[in-house]
Amino acid sequence: MITSAPLWSVLVVPAVLAAFAAAAVAADALLAARAAGRPLRAAAAAGPLAEVPRLLAGQRRTTLAPDALLWRLGVLTVPAAGVLAALVIPFGDVTASRMSVGVVWFNAMEVLTWAGLWMAGWGANSALSLVGGYRFVAQGLAYELPLMFALIAAAAGAQSLNVADIAGAQSHLWFAVWMPAAFIVYLVSVWAFSFLGPFAYPAGRDLAGGVLAELSGVDRLALEAGRWLLLTAGAGMAVPLFLGGGTGPALPAWAWSAVKTLAVLALLVWARRRLPVLRADRYAELAWVVLIPLTVGQALVPALVDLTR
Amino acid sequence: MDLTRAMLRAGAARPHVLTVTMPGGTAVRLAAEEQLRRRGWPAAMTPADADVLLVAGDPAEPFAGVLAETWRAMPAPRARAHAARPGEVAAALEAARARLGDRSAQQALAAPAAGDGRDPHHDRDGAADGHEPGTGDGGHHGHEMGGESPGKMGGAAHRGHDMGGMNMGGMGGQDMGGMGMPGGLRMAGRGADRDGLRLDQLHVPLGPVLPDWPAGLVVHLTLQGDVVQRAEAQALGPGAGGSFWSEPWLRAAAGEPVTAGEAARRRAASHLDSLGRFLAVAGWDDAAAVARRFRDGALAGAPGSRLRPAVHRFARRVARSRTLAWLTCGLGVLMPDDAAAAGVRGPALRAAGDVTARYRAWCAELADAAAALDDGSPLGVAGPEPPRGPEDDTRAPSAGLLAALPGLLDGAELAAARLIIASLDPDLDEFPARAQASHDH
Amino acid sequence: MTAVVFWVLAPLAAASGFMVFRFASMARVTIALLVSFLATGGLLIVLGLGYLGVVVILMMVMEMIIMAVFMIAYMMNPAGLISMTMDHNKRGALAISVTSFLLLGAGIFAVPWPRRAGARPADPTFQLGKALMTTQMLTMITLAFVLFATMVAAVVLATGRGRYDRFGDDLKRRPAAGPVRGGVGR
Numbered sequence: 023m024i025t026s027a028p029l030w031s032v033l034v035v036p037a038v039l040a041a042f043a044a045a046a047v048a049a050d051a052l053l054a055a056r057a058a059g060r061p062l063r064a065a066a067a068a069g070p071l072a073e074v075p076r077l078l079a080g081q082r083r084t085t086l087a088p089d090a091l092l093w094r095l096g097v098l099t100v101p102a103a104g105v106l107a108a109l110v111i112p113f114g115d116v117t118a119s120r121m122s123v124g125v126v127w128f129n130a131m132e133v134l135t136w137a138g139l140w141m142a143g144w145g146a147n148s149a150l151s152l153v154g155g156y157r158f159v160a161q162g163l164a165y166e167l168p169l170m171f172a173l174i175a176a177a178a179g180a181q182s183l184n185v186a187d188i189a190g191a192q193s194h195l196w197f198a199v200w201m202p203a204a205f206i207v208y209l210v211s212v213w214a215f216s217f218l219g220p221f222a223y224p225a226g227r228d229l230a231g232g233v234l235a236e237l238s239g240v241d242r243l244a245l246e247a248g249r250w251l252l253l254t255a256g257a258g259m260a261v262p263l264f265l266g267g268g269t270g271p272a273l274p275a276w277a278w279s280a281v282k283t284l285a286v287l288a289l290l291v292w293a294r295r296r297l298p299v300l301r302a303d304r305y306a307e308l309a310w311v312v313l314i315p316l317t318v319g320q321a322l323v324p325a326l327v328d329l330t331r
Numbered sequence: 332m333d334l335t336r337a338m339l340r341a342g343a344a345r346p347h348v349l350t351v352t353m354p355g356g357t358a359v360r361l362a363a364e365e366q367l368r369r370r371g372w373p374a375a376m377t378p379a380d381a382d383v384l385l386v387a388g389d390p391a392e393p394f395a396g397v398l399a400e401t402w403r404a405m406p407a408p409r410a411r412a413h414a415a416r417p418g419e420v421a422a423a424l425e426a427a428r429a430r431l432g433d434r435s436a437q438q439a440l441a442a443p444a445a446g447d448g449r450d451p452h453h454d455r456d457g458a459a460d461g462h463e464p465g466t467g468d469g470g471h472h473g474h475e476m477g478g479e480s481p482g483k484m485g486g487a488a489h490r491g492h493d494m495g496g497m498n499m500g501g502m503g504g505q506d507m508g509g510m511g512m513p514g515g516l517r518m519a520g521r522g523a524d525r526d527g528l529r530l531d532q533l534h535v536p537l538g539p540v541l542p543d544w545p546a547g548l549v550v551h552l553t554l555q556g557d558v559v560q561r562a563e564a565q566a567l568g569p570g571a572g573g574s575f576w577s578e579p580w581l582r583a584a585a586g587e588p589v590t591a592g593e594a595a596r597r598r599a600a601s602h603l604d605s606l607g608r609f610l611a612v613a614g615w616d617d618a619a620a621v622a623r624r625f626r627d628g629a630l631a632g633a634p635g636s637r638l639r640p641a642v643h644r645f646a647r648r649v650a651r652s653r654t655l656a657w658l659t660c661g662l663g664v665l666m667p668d669d670a671a672a673a674g675v676r677g678p679a680l681r682a683a684g685d686v687t688a689r690y691r692a693w694c695a696e697l698a699d700a701a702a703a704l705d706d707g708s709p710l711g712v713a714g715p716e717p718p719r720g721p722e723d724d725t726r727a728p729s730a731g732l733l734a735a736l737p738g739l740l741d742g743a744e745l746a747a748a749r750l751i752i753a754s755l756d757p758d759l760d761e762f763p764a765r766a767q768a769s770h771d772h
Numbered sequence: 773m774t775a776v777v778f779w780v781l782a783p784l785a786a787a788s789g790f791m792v793f794r795f796a797s798m799a800r801v802t803i804a805l806l807v808s809f810l811a812t813g814g815l816l817i818v819l820g821l822g823y824l825g826v827v828v829i830l831m832m833v834m835e836m837i838i839m840a841v842f843m844i845a846y847m848m849n850p851a852g853l854i855s856m857t858m859d860h861n862k863r864g865a866l867a868i869s870v871t872s873f874l875l876l877g878a879g880i881f882a883v884p885w886p887r888r889a890g891a892r893p894a895d896p897t898f899q900l901g902k903a904l905m906t907t908q909m910l911t912m913i914t915l916a917f918v919l920f921a922t923m924v925a926a927v928v929l930a931t932g933r934g935r936y937d938r939f940g941d942d943l944k945r946r947p948a949a950g951p952v953r954g955g956v957g958r
Contacts, residue, residue, distance in 0.1 A: 053617075054616070054617075054620070055371060057616075057617040057620040057621055057624075058368045058371070058620040058623075058624060059368070059620075059624040060368070060369065060371055065371075066371060069344075069345050069371050070345075072341060072342060072344045072345040073342075073345070075337075075338040075339075075341035075342040076338075076341070076342030076343075076345070076346075076382070077342075078338055078342075079335060079338040079339050079342050079408065080342070080406055080407070080408070081406035081407040081408075082406070083379055083404075083406050086516075087516065149533060149535045149554070153557045153745055156556075156557070157557075220614070222614060223614075223746075226614055226746070227376060227542055227543060227611055227612060227614060227616075228543075228612045228613075228614070228745075228746055228749040228750070229745070229746075230376045230377045230541055230542055231376040231377055231379075231380060234376075234379075234380070235376070235377045235379060236377070236379055237379060238379040238380065238406040239406060242379070242380070295616065295617040296617070297615070297654055298610070298613040298614045298615035298618075298652075298654060298655050298658060299613060299614025299615070299658075300654075300658065301658060301746050303744060303746075304657065304658055
């Protein structure tokens with residue numbers, strides 16, 4: 023039975039999230055080292071963690087006539103969205119918030135990235151930065167509806183919006199098994215809302231970093247960390263939504279949660295290197311014409327199962 | 332404070348290096364990329380991202396402004412390094428890293444340039460702040476950024492050439508420049524767009540300091556949103572009188588004995604370099620890293636027996652990638668007649684199609700070149716030709732590529748524009764080493 | 773606790789709503805409106821309507837950002853660099869708004885609100901869903917169709933290129949003629 027943790031656990035959530043995010047970053051660095059032909063050593067994995075002191079000690083920049091309020095606010099919103107979204111994720115038997123509408127809360131918090139990145143792109147008063155911010159809005163319009171229907175499918179399968187109930191409803195069969203389309207669309211959307219990998223369109227190399235182009239110092243760290251925190255929160259949410267939560271033989275619930283989260287993270291980090299960046303001008307039509315009917319149809323499946331049960 | 336010192340040293344463990352390649356600096360750039368790859372140091376994308384500014388090759392006069400701008404746009408801690416020969420790169424990078432971690436050196440740097448990164452650069456006239464005259468707020472662009480990071484955008488390129496070519500007509504009648512906007516920015520001009528609306532136009536130069544970008548190239552874009560309305564390609568400075576990638580053929584033409592294997596090796600490396608850039612622009616970092624690894628191996632003289640199967644597999648993987656083809660099909664269609672009219676030779680002419688056809692042509696030619704890496708026979712007329720097309724006395728092959736660019740970029744979105752330029756990959760070193768006339772549209 | 777949250781969110785909602793008319797930059801205006809909506813969503817959560825509150829937050833973020841795109845595109849002075857005032861008829865508007873506020877406030881405090889008849893439902897979300905899907909089903913269906921028809925009509929009216937421009941007179945041309953090739957090859 024998943025219980026709600028005391029109020030101070032709200033402070034533990036960012037730390038746990040950051041720990042998993044650091045693991046994801048280290049794995050990503052190892053894969054990058056392998057592609058570049060460098061030996062796989064611990065130093066390779068720890069490399070990106072040197073970014074933290076580098077950026078903390080770095081000077082912040084400003085541009086000519088920026089909208090400083092929106093710029094800094096937007097940059098801060100992205101990691102905040104990741105942490106807030108993670109508040110409803112149960113870790114084993116404990117969750118920071120047992121709200122009855124956890125799935126909708128998760129969706130609402132990741133949507134905050136829309137506002138954050140648009141503001142971060144606008145505020146810098148730079149052409150490439152602005153294009154990056156607008157690119158995220160275009161990408162958002164493409165990924166958001168399939169994601170919503172995938173979440174609805176999972177919630178319909180458990181007849182509840184409470185994340186704990188959804189995790190508990192998978193004692194017989196994981197949702198990932200009998201709702202595979204929703205699971206895959208959800209995983210793809212995790213990349214999309216953390217604008218990583220094939221969906222790094224807003225922060226792409228062709229735009230010299232896009233929304234990241236004018237940022238340095240703490241701001242850059244906040245936005246880069248925010249991406250990985252969002253990815254980790256999404257991976258963590260996949261576990262109760264589609265992979266049965268903390269259930270499993272032999273190990274305690276929190277261990278199973280951790281193992282499953284790390285497995286999903288590993289899958290996301292590994293697969294992201296296999297694809298080029300999916301540009302929104304090609305992806306948007308695919309999302310609206312193919313993925314939305316697919317996920318709507320997928321949401322019909324648990325509804326029919328519930329009706330006939 | 333000890334914490335600052337510790338953080339500086341920790342942060343200097345993995346500095347981000349921004350490489351600015353001078354004309355004739357290709358070999359140094361390749362050595363730098365290999366060094367960075369071996370050390371695991373990321374290549375910076377913009378001055379904001381960079382700790383070390385590495386100047387590859389002998390500094391050329393037109394680039395002085397670009398370098399100054401880029402340096403000014405870099406945040407502290409930062410260090411400057413210069414390598415004129417490939418062998419100097421490692422030492423230059425190490426020295427720069429040592430200066431990065433050294434607190435007193437950083438404080439010495441910071442003192443005279445106080446407020447760096449914060450100056451709106453009032454010493455420049457409003458026109459050179461970003462882009463003339465279409466700066467100012469407007470439409471859905473906000474206004475052009477000014478002094479802070481134009482290095483990557485080539486804002487300083489305006490020092491190297493006059494503004495005469497810019498579209499003054501874009502101002503229309505909207506001269507509201509006297510309304511006290513910050514930095515002397517003016518309102519954007521407007522123009523018709525592809526849907527029949529009148530939208531604001533922004534003049535944005537791409538280059539010369541941009542990741543995965545041909546060295547010395549500046550493409551002046553007139554953007555509406557992220558759609559290119561008009562493009563002008565220009566070489567920022569003189570060339571180098573001969574490209575690094577065509578070196579075996581130039582030596583053979585000068586009468587030195589050159590084997591076909593050497594020429595094939597250089598050709599394979601050139602295609603791998605172009606593919607690496609293209610794949611990086613397309614966002615496929617893994618494949619780009621693999622391409623660059625093979626390029627370094629080919630240039631370092633790895634035996635053909637080991638390189639050939641790996642390069643074949645890579646070329647096949649890229650050519651057969653359905654996702655990449657889906658993303659790039661229909662972009663930048665260059666039909667043979669237009670190509671021949673512009674003076675395009677080589678793979679871009681033979682590919683006769685869109686971006687997908689061109690990178691597949693590179694993959695096919697790469698596979699062919701990889702098969703002949705250890706060929707010891709002398710380079711003959713029937714042997715492999717230079718990677719961008721045969722050299723002749725009239726025009727460099729890259730001149731044709733530059734001439735074809737404006738037509739291809741018209742109406743393309745910004746991402747597509749970068750892919751098109753990367754799929755042509757002109758090499759400005761081929762141009763003669765003297766003052767360049769602009770290659771206008 | 774709820775009183776504290778209420779007294780933080782309610783003035784925030786009113787103040788940022790007011791700032792919509794004080795900011796000169798269209799981007800800031802949109803974000804101020806967004807903050808006002810977010811605070812309102814928070815107030816709904818405080819009222820015990822968790823689902824409605826979170827849905828308000830979710831929908832309003834997306835809608836405000838899309839609105840921002842259009843505000844920047846169509847409004848003059850999107851970055852607020854020229855000092856421009858958007859207020860007209862200041863005295864009249866101020867008088868009307870203050871009077872309305874006082875009247876409404878007086879009404880809220882003076883009206884005898886009815887007492888609750890019956891117990892509070894255990895799960896307000898479920899009760900809301902049940903009401904919508906049973907007694908109010910006809911309303912929902914009608915609303916859904918009207919909304920959908922409005923969206924389609926708006927897009928058809930706005931776009932300069934219709935189906936016949938894209939697919940030809942016989943609607944058979946594939947891929948569609950247009951400046952940007954979509955991803956599905958239609």
